[in-house]
Amino acid sequence: MIKIVKRDQPSRAIFFFTPVLAIFLTLVAGGLIFYILGFKPFEALKFFFIVPVADMYGLSELLLKATPLCLIAIGLSFCFKSNNWNIGAEGQLTFGAIVSGGVALLFYEQERFFILPIVILAGAIGGMIYASIPAILKTYFNTNEILVSLMLVYVSKLILDYLVVGPWSNPEGFNFPETRQFSDSARLPLLFEGLRIHAGIFLALAAVVISWFVFYKTYLGFQMKVSGFSLKTAKYAGYKGKKMIILVFLISGACAGLAGVGEITGPIGQLHREVSPDYGFTAIIVAFLGRLHPVGIIFASLVVAITYLGAETAQIFMQIPKYTGQVFQGMILFFLLASDYLLFFKFKLIGSKK
């Protein structure tokens, strides 16, 4: 007979094993869905997960897609670790893109070495300003940061809409909703000729290293961890909770803002209405799939990035609807949450008693 027993302590091995299990279950369920839809499951999975990254170009595209996801998820892990539920990274990304795009447009047709650093800095500051709104409202007015940060996403998109339709629209662009193209000095340099992967990846890698250091080697990291486990304990220990809330939101906003900078000064090169295909929301899946661990987040961002590329390839070569990519993302999260059950409970084999 099998009995379900509560664990005394969440298992650490299981903690890092369940994301792998979730991905495996997603592949099985995905294959099953393909089979039901009438596609050859193994061929479909090959086009989904192997063909898109089979060459240098594909790998570059994978890293290009994973960079903003990783960057935002690292930022979010600061918030999530310390019990702050920032759901508005998409808004912070958008606002960061607006501020840095505005600066880039100020330097239209100018080529100076200092333009790019200012543009990058502006994006980070933009993201921080936007993230500070839910943080300040939470600390001083006890508002719910989930609602505030989420609603601000829509506000940021409306601001962007207004700017690209109105005052910032390209004067030679027949009033279409887009700005002028940024000058080359405001663009992140490409790493390889002919590939789209750009210097923004170094921002993501730096964020990974810094976050690892902060999480595991600093007093702040320890405080975040304690607050994450129990806010009361943190208070009892005398941690300055308000300061920390604002700090983690600022870090998170800066990361999201930088992700926005990476998109507009990297592959896009201008501001228009669709700067991000909801990276800020997808990064929430990435953060949890990566277990809020910097290295885990690297792998998670690659896994989620490939679901985007795979969906395109599968539609081009096998006419599988592209929206299955979103189904895969949903399944990963679903299986991860479901298998978290194993964290707290275990199955125990008991001999039958007479």
Added chain:
Amino acid sequence: MHKFLIRSFVSSLVLLFTLTVAAVAKDVKAAFVYIGPTGDHGWTYQHDVGRKAVEAAGFKTTYVEGVPESADAERVLRQLANSGHDIIFTTSFGYMNPTNKVAKEFPNVKFEHATGYKREHPNVATYAARFYEGRTILGTIAGTMTKSNVIGYVASFPIPEVIRGINSFTLAAQKVNPNIKTKIVWAFTWYDPGKEAEAAKALIDQGADVIAQHTDSTAIVQMAEKAGVYAFGQASDMDKFAPKAVLTSVENNWGPYYVDRVKAVANGTWNQKDTWHGIGDGMVVISGLDSQMPSDLQAKVKKLQADLASGKVHSFTGPIYDQKGNLMVAEGKTADDGMLAGMMTYVKGVEGDIPK
């Protein structure tokens, strides 16, 4: 006898040639990039109907739906160009820069961009439809059918394409009913059923009893059906979504153009150009007219349709005045394509200002 032999020889040569061309034609592969899902019953749906026409003509096609206008568009385009497609149709304005960028890298692949204006490389063509001709028909119907003399118009973005539609619609309505006013609500979206329905409701609350739309969902005609006012279908025949409200629809008919261009690639006659086709070329199609319209109006509409097709009537025939009363087009003149392409002022009779 001699003649017969020569004739049969020539005809068999012709036959052989046709067969060879047909065989070559089968090898051309066309790809389509869509902004939305193929089931949106609007913009993307109609492009996909066009794609199916290309399939029916014997060519292989591929499509990718729901491609955002973000950095992803470029990757999809490059992958299509890289995987043996000879001609790629990019069917949303936001693909303009990626289309030109990828076209530069693949000079042997033809690119066709809908609704854009950039043709930076010899392998990029652009195409659009003269939807404003359809709106002349809608304006005529709206001006005749309205009782409140207030006509609502849900607009998407303040770009020349949309302004031109509003103007063409208003001018036609004024011609049959000088007392009408066109009220505009800007939805700032091409496809958002919630926002569109809200915009329609706002217009109905302001007394509009005919609603026109320049957004793509069926939400507006459904809202009109509920409120008991008239409306017009956009992009596809939307009659089945609101049988009482929809008087007619302006359909986007891309099929003939797509087949034409893919065949041109097959024959080696493809060339760069900017195509702007209307009712005459069959790119803009008026659906069946609703029986609620009086028969003399139906006859008038049929005639107007024929005259627009033949070029006897132009949607923008002077005298046309702007809102301030300045002359835009003199009496007896018609607006040229340059003026139409950059049209950014309302004509007299439209209420409100263009958002800046």
